Amino acid sequence: MSYTEKTELLKQHPDLPSHIGIIMDGNGRWAKKRGLPRVAGHNEGVNSVQEIVEICGEIGIKVLTIYTFSEENWKRPGWEVTALMQLLVTTINKQIAELMSKNVRIKVIGHLSKLPDIARRSMLSAIEQTKNNTGLELNVALSYGGRQELVNAFQKLGRMVKAGTLDPDAINDDDISRHLDTAGQPDPDLVIRTGGENRLSNFLLWQIAYAELYITKTPWPEFRKPQFIEAVWDYIHRERRYGMVSEQIQPKLALNNA
DSSP states (O other), X not given: OOHHHHHHHHHTOTTOOSXXXXXXXXXXXXXXXXXXXXXXXXXXXXXXXXXXXXXXXXXXXXXXXXXXXEGXXXXXXXXXXXXXXXXXXXXXXXXXXXXXXXXXXXXXXXXGGGSOHHHHHHHHHHHHHHTTOOSOEEXXXXXXXXXXXXXXXXXXXXXXXXXXXXXXXXXXXXXXXTTSTTTTSOOXXXXXXXXXXXXXXXXXXXXXXXXXXXXXXXXXXXXXXXXXXXXXXXHHTSOOOTTSOHHHHHHHHHXXXX
């Protein structure tokens, strides 16, 4: 089946993932393989982001989270961190009109306060400009770490317990979810990792407890609309059991497809 046929079918598919998370890996290796500086890989990766945001809107994905800069990425060489921050500013300023035209709403998850002033102001401006958009919700993970996010959530809950407004024995999954950066959004159904590495890299650790994982050796600069459609196509053909067995799932699937 062709890319176009799969895309059209996915637009109407009842089991399309509501939320997709992407660990965008392989930029540096892509550049090195071509004898280019690492920043060239990051520059080319921006084009992949543009295509994936566009195709998400086309087929009806509600939430897309892109792992743009992790808490651990601050450990990279200073010149690379500076180049990434400059690229972030350039990209968001260049693409804001396009994002507005596509009805995309931007949200930042992570520690926005740790970004350089110009990068922080650019992101805050993008958030403000897109806040009333009703299409794809684009979570940009910046200075983000899943463990750090959980620590922050537990601290908030701890302060509520200390203040006497929360019974510690009554804390449940929903209480924790409400204090995460993704509060109010569905948990990811699908996590895509490019570049071939088989790890989660501290990405949305609470939220992806039941997510399907799709790992491809394709580096992020080469991951475009056709590769994305293949990942989603693979997802819709999986059986998600949530701890149950196939015999329990199949009657529900039959009822849904009746």
